[in-house]
Each structure stands twice: as C-alpha cells, then as structure tokens.
Amino acid sequence: AQSVTQLDSQVPVFEEAPVELRCNYSSSVSVYLFWYVQYPNQGLQLLLKYLSGSTLVESINGFEAEFNKSQTSFHLRKPSVHISDTAEYFCAVSEKAAGNKLTFGGGTRVLVKP
Amino acid sequence: GAVVSQHPSRVICKSGTSVKIECRSLDFQATTMFWYRQFPKQSLMLMATSNEGSKATYEQGVEKDKFLINHASLTLSTLTVTSAHPEDSSFYICSARVPITSGKTGEQFFGPGTRLTVL
Numbered sequence: 748a749q750s751v752t753q754l755d756s757q758v759p760v761f762e763e764a765p766v767e768l769r770c771n772y773s774s775s776v777s778v779y780l781f782w783y784v785q786y787p788n789q790g791l792q793l794l795l796k797y798l799s800g801s802t803l804v805e806s807i808n809g810f811e812a813e814f815n816k817s818q819t820s821f822h823l824r825k826p827s828v829h830i831s832d833t834a835e836y837f838c839a840v841s842e843k844a845a846g847n848k849l850t851f852g853g854g855t856r857v858l859v860k861p
Numbered sequence: 862g863a864v865v866s867q868h869p870s871r872v873i874c875k876s877g878t879s880v881k882i883e884c885r886s887l888d889f890q891a892t893t894m895f896w897y898r899q900f901p902k903q904s905l906m907l908m909a910t911s912n913e914g915s916k917a918t919y920e921q922g923v924e925k926d927k928f929l930i931n932h933a934s935l936t937l938s939t940l941t942v943t944s945a946h947p948e949d950s951s952f953y954i955c956s957a958r959v960p961i962t963s964g965k966t967g968e969q970f971f972g973p974g975t976r977l978t979v980l
Contacts (some may be wrong), residue, residue: 783971790867790954790971791905837904847958848895849969851904 749774751838753852760828761860768823768855770812770838780821781839781849782812791837797821833859863889865957867972874945875980882940882975884955890935891957895969896928899952911938945979952976 754769772778779798783791795806802814812823821838838852864887874880884894892913897905909919909930917930927949929941938957942949953976956969 788974788976790865790973791956792971793968796968847893847969848907848910849905849956850907853904856902 749778749840749842749850751840751850751852753838753855755855756853757856757858759858759860762830763827765824765826766828766832766857768836768838768857770821770823770852772819772821772838772840774840774842777843778840779843779847780812780814781841782810782821782823783837783839785835785837785854794823794836828857828859830859830861833857863957863959863970865955865970865972867955867975869975870973871976873978873980876946877944879941879943880945880977882942882953882955882977884938884940884957884972886936886957886970889957889959892935892960893958894932894938895956895958896930896938896940897954897956899954899974901952905954942977945977947979950977950979
C-alpha cells in the first residue's frame with residue numbers, strides 16, 4: 748500500500764513571492780510521482796511528473812519539483828507566484844506495476860494575495 | 862493533448878432516483894478509466910478502475926451495486942449512481958489512462974468533473 752502526505756493544507760502567499768508545497772510519500776515499491784492543479788469546480792490538470800531520469804522536473808509555467816528518494820519527498824516550488832496560481836494542488840503517486848492507480852495527498856490550497 | 866470530457870457537468874436529482882455520468886476520451890483510446898469521488902475541500906478518493914470489455918475493479922468500501930460502472934468501448938465509461946441519497950452528493954471525476962505504447966506511461970488525463978446534488 749502507498750500513502751501520500753501533504754503537510755500544509757493551506758498556504759497563503761503574496762504575489763511575486765516564492766512558494767513551496769511539501770509532499771512526502773510512502774511505498775514499498777518504485778513509484779511515479781505527480782503534481783496536479785485543480786481550479787474551482789474543475790477537474791485536475793497535470794502540472795508535472797517524475798517517471799525516471801533527472802530528479803528535477805519542471806513545468807511550462809514556472810513550477811518545479813524535485814524527487815528525493817532518500818527522503819521520499821517530491822516538493823513543489825515556484826520562485827515567484829501570480830494571482831492566477833491560486834488553486835488547489837495535489838501530489839499523487841502510482842506504483843510502477845499496479846495498473847497505475849493514483850493515490851492522492853490531501854491537497855494544499857494556495858491563496859495568492861496581491 | 863489528450864482530452865477527457867464528462868457529461869453532465871452538474872446534475873440535481875431527487876432521492877431514490879438513478880443518475881448516469883458519462884466519461885469520454887475524445888482524441889485517444891483508453892483501455893483503462895478511473896472514477897474518483899471528491900467531497901468538498903477534500904482530496905480525490907479512487908472508487909473503481911474501469912477496464913474496457915471487463916468488469917470494473919472496485920476499491921474497498923465502495924458498493925459495486927450502488928455505483929455501476931460500464932466501459933463498453935475504448936472511449937466511453939459510464940458511472941450510474943443507483944437509488945441516490947443525499948449522502949451520495951459529491952463531485953465525481955473520471956480519468957483516462959493513455960495507452961502504454963504512447964510513451965506516456967502512468968499518465969492519466971482527467972475530466973472536468975460532475976457535481977451531483979441529491980435532494
């Protein structure tokens with residue numbers, strides 16, 4: 748079984764300030780790691796993913812996440828946030844050999860203030 | 862990119878009635894689709910895995926007779942909430958997994974969700 752913990756349920760941040768969303772996971776096997784973003788009353792959009800290779804992955808809109816196997820973490824960062832980054836962010840994992848079922852963390856609500 | 866649609870986006874029904882939600886992969890064939898449930902301000906909980914041409918696999922605690930899943934084609938899966946009650950009110954989200962041969966192993970694309978309100 749696997750589990751995902753997002754340590755912060757809410758993160759208020761001022762516009763143009765940096766933000767870090769923490770994600771830790773537990774699994775007995777190798778995993779794929781994902782960050783999804785959800786805007787109000789919408790489905791999830793993939794932000795970025797780690798499947799293999801470089802442990803630092805980046806999205807097209809300035810987010811990045813680093814896979815740390817020893818700490819079983821996959822924290823998400825952005826050096827300068829915009830108002831439009833206000834949303835719910837979910838970290839998720841799937842075991843590489845389990846039909847790709849996703850297990851989600853509890854979510855972190857980011858509120859960007861002007 | 863891969864697009865997944867859901868219909869309807871919002872539905873209100875009376876207690877005791879059944880509601881069908883459709884999930885379609887618009888520009889790719891999905892042998893596997895997933896159904897999730899999300900309560901307000903909570904995370905997504907996987908309800909079941911739907912495989913084309915076979916019975917769905919339900920997660921522990923999900924009533925298979927209450928949440929009927931049909932995956933009759935490579936682009937369509939349906940979730941029917943039977944004899945709905947107010948406690949079934951929730952946001953239901955589906956996802957479709959791209960074929961492994963596409964090179965995007967493990968990636969799921971999500972639908973926009975269906976908000977069900979049972980009165």
